[in-house]
Amino acid sequence: MVHFVGAGPGAPDLITLRGAELLRAADCIIYAGSLVNPALLALARDGCAVYNSAEMTLEQVLAVMQEQERLSHETVRLHTGDASLYGAIREQMDQLDRLGIAYDDVPGVSSFCGAAAAACAEYTLPGISQTVIITRMAGRTPVPEREALSKLAAHGASMVIFLSAGMLPAVQEALLQGAYTKATPAALVYKATWPEEKVVRCTLGTLAQAGADHQITKTALILVGDFLAPAGYDRSKLYDPGFTTEFRKGSEG
Structure with missing residues (x-):
């Protein structure tokens, strides 16, 4: 199976708990080059295969995923930030659908x-x-x-x-x-x-x-x-003492 994982904006402790656990368990990690903090690769277990996708084409990335799937391995495709923004994941997912390879998507903190x-x-x-x-x-x-x-x-x-x-x-x-x-x-x-x-x-x-x-x-x-430079912004209604919500009655005046 392939797990698309958002690595977060840069700081290694801003990856999600789920993403970190998948990195620790992965048999293979394909990460997005200089955009992903390499400190995250320290989570990889001994023997995990690591590929830098900055040096690869889509076809080469898919070939690695296919080989890992043939071996019944777990692959993490590690993208910067949240992969739904400028992550080029749709084209990968469409090809995985064509190949019959299962995948899921773990959101990350966007930059x-x-x-x-x-x-x-x-x-x-x-x-x-x-x-x-x-x-x-x-x-x-x-x-x-x-x-x-x-x-x-x-x-x-x-x-x-x-x-x-x-x-x-x-x-x-x-x-x-x-x-x-x-x-x-x-x-x-x-x-x-x-x-x-x-x-x-x-x-x-x-x-x-x-x-x-x-x-x-x-x-x-x-x-x-x-x-x-927010001069003159309005106060939030949610915390205004005069504003009634489902959980709190507002004061008069």
Whole structure:
């Protein structure tokens, strides 16, 4: 059987308990290269076969999975963060279906959660934003035209941009075509939760320069939105003494 496991955003203790147990029991681990903290491989038992998928094609990964299945072994496919975001798992699952190989999926902590934690930020602040857009800039991998960054920027929502730190001038230009302004708060979060984590706060108008100044060109998320400097947000109704809930009666006035 193949177990797809989200490794978490970087810190080895941010993998789930289930994911860690599967790593300890695995006969084979196929991990996503430099994106997964190699410290997690210390959980592997003696004799476990370990493959770095950064050096492999999809066909080579599937060949390893097939061989392990032939041996009745347990394989962990270890992806960064949560594999449902930019994890290329659908194409693997479809091929495993074709081959008749059983699999399951263990969620992980996404780097967009790790980035918010690093910035001590809340994406969904009442009165500021109740929507989070997770996207990427078109590059060698295209995006649908309807999802162009300039079009998504029209919403002015909290935004997390993956896989785009090497294109900061283009990101900045595209975002400024929407509802954001040069003064909109922004941040670059480099390797969130790793020992070398760095949070660079700036404005959208200085985003590209901030990246150049700090030599950030990869392995970073771009956060954009007023949630990063939340002056004037509304208090949560859930904990407002005047708000009645299923469990507590609110006070008058």
